[in-house]
Amino acid sequence: VSFLDNRRYAPALERTSAGAVIVHPDMLVRVPAGTVPIVTAEPYAGWARVAALFHPAPPVRPGVHPSAVIAEGARVDPSAEVGPFALVEAGAEVGACCRIGPFAAVGPGVVLGRECRIGAHASLSHAVLGARVYVYPGARVGQEGFSFAPTGAGFLTVPHLGRVVLEDDVEVGANTTIDRGSTGDTVVGAGSRLDNLVQIGHNVRLGRCCVVVAQVGIAGSAVLEDFAQVGGQAAIAGHLRVGKAARIGAQAGVMSDVPPGTALVGSPAQPRLEFFRQVAALKRIARRRAE
Amino acid sequence: VSFLDNRRYAPALERTSAGAVIVHPDMLVRVPAGTVPIVTAEPYAGWARVAALFHPAPPVRPGVHPSAVIAEGARVDPSAEVGPFALVEAGAEVGACCRIGPFAAVGPGVVLGRECRIGAHASLSHAVLGARVYVYPGARVGQEGFSFAPTGAGFLTVPHLGRVVLEDDVEVGANTTIDRGSTGDTVVGAGSRLDNLVQIGHNVRLGRCCVVVAQVGIAGSAVLEDFAQVGGQAAIAGHLRVGKAARIGAQAGVMSDVPPGTALVGSPAQPRLEFFRQVAALKRIARRRAE
Amino acid sequence: VSFLDNRRYAPALERTSAGAVIVHPDMLVRVPAGTVPIVTAEPYAGWARVAALFHPAPPVRPGVHPSAVIAEGARVDPSAEVGPFALVEAGAEVGACCRIGPFAAVGPGVVLGRECRIGAHASLSHAVLGARVYVYPGARVGQEGFSFAPTGAGFLTVPHLGRVVLEDDVEVGANTTIDRGSTGDTVVGAGSRLDNLVQIGHNVRLGRCCVVVAQVGIAGSAVLEDFAQVGGQAAIAGHLRVGKAARIGAQAGVMSDVPPGTALVGSPAQPRLEFFRQVAALKRIARRRAE
16 A cells, blocks of 8 residues: 655656555546555545554553652553653653653653653653653753843853643654743643754743644744744744744744744745745846856 | 843733832833832843742752662762762762752763752763753763764774863753864853753864853854854854854854854854845845836 | 864964874975874874774673663674663664663664664664664654644644664764654665764665764655765755765755755755855845945
């Protein structure tokens, strides 16, 4: 079973020898004889469902590995799996059917809803997680943010009093960092997905189903409304508001508020059409002078 | 108790119901009746001091967790706290009142001054730390840098012989990486602060009280003089000198030496005023052509 | 013994008091009396060889630290060194003379060729490593990539079925992340070197002897042919092909295929000469308007 989603690969469809292929109706005529077409308006979602049927995620195996440390006063649901060298500190709560990976640190008082998965070497502190939250290996959630006041005698650290709240179905990528709030909380809304090596500053608030691609940096107290999407390596300055379903391009540098639904690219970030007009104009000028 | 530092939030001041608020003298007239103003020229530093009074950092609890490993020949001050699954290798020294977090690795021969805090999963090797150095979770300090010579038979690795020196009061953010020196040492000067996911190449030397925001990359052998500030995601090429109190903007790309006190933005980096003039000029040209 | 490779430092050569210095023939006349010149066309490679003679890498000490966990069904060659708190899971194979660092996680079924070194806190899953592969501290190899299909009821995760293949002599920098393939494998070709904090998306394929500098992001299914070089913080969009020996500049943003041997800079990336002509043209225009 295969699938075709990116039309760039359409020529490969005509040469496929797969037994079945999941395709959009428009592509049906290009499926070769001998291959069974499975037609859907959403081939990628279709592939996700089929692949999950053939390759289900490994089941959670209840129990605590003998090398793990569960501190006194921690609560671990008996249906949860706690891996080798995992650590659950005092006052922490691990919900039903969670899987805590090897070397994961669930800090004092951290609360995990049901069916969470905490990857190898991830660390959580000052955090509250909803249900089905996936934290990938090496992610850092809940440490203090970058915050200090300059004084005559050097920098004075500003205490952090807030938490990190990861709502239901959030995913946090490998080696991503999310700082705890300084006064309020840092919040990632339900269903939002963060890729690897992302930086989320203190007090940032992401709405529902936001998508943040690898190596993005979101500075302190910025707000992203529901369905906002941020391309790889983009940066969002502090204290800004990015409107609902706005789309920020890869490597963009956002320095002011973004209205809902806007598509921005470039650094400083600008409307997509305007940016590419500028790129073209500059090319023309430089060529004319070079002639 | 609340505070107002960023004037963007001044309208909120007039609606506050806080018992007391820390404000700049200019804002005094906007504090509503029923709220006690605490007036200072530095509201943010004032907030830091008040918050620290109400929320003191948890005290260090002397002792070594039974799951920790202290190698033979390591010296751990009896006033230090060594957490679960922490590792202190042979020849290492942990000073008075240090706190070594869970899963932290203090490598062979590493020396920590007094009152250092090493976060969960951080690793230190070939490093010497002064007093009150904070290393956040997952930071990597002292591994070999990116260094090899091309030869006919592939790349030949260049050995690293230097160390990392973190002077007093340095902070190193979560998942930040600092490579050891190849010949001399990599040095971060007293009071400097590095945010999360920063890359510091081998032989880099930072002066005193430098500020390096998240996801910055500083390539090998660059020098930053005292009080230099580097915005998020900026890059500094190798072997450059960034002068005293220079300010490099977010996402800037620095390709040549920077005189003291200069403010640069853009990639390639340019003086701030010049950069924004260029942005404006390009906008005008592109619009004219689009009409 | 010292060396001179970067000619920026030539004046220092004339003032050296080193006993011997490795130099290019062109620099011979500038070596002062009292210093023995060692002449080679490749001074940096020469230095690498000399330094390795004086400072050989510490030998591997066969054996398993008592705090390590080797799961039943894992195979560890008796000549390998397994450090404190290391974990080798079921079905994994650790080859001859490997060194597994403290807190390293070798996941179920992962295979390591001979003489690999896995740094502290690194995690490997769904991965096959050749000989002499070095994985630096905190690197994440083999977790699932960033992949989901939007549906009416939120995002649907797409299962990952592939692996990560790191061929002989590959190096993976500290806190770098390499996602496993979704259908095929993610592959890093023999001799390629990745610096710290790099992101390699699922299904990416790097050829032989590629060089990827710190904080680069390579999006899913991109292909880099042999000897491609990517400067720090550059980004390569998904599904692109970067040709043999192409050179991508620091902070570049590559949005289309790159022909072999091309040198690109800028975001969006352009031929080097064209980019700097544009920078110069824009400067002139902005200055003229400012007058």
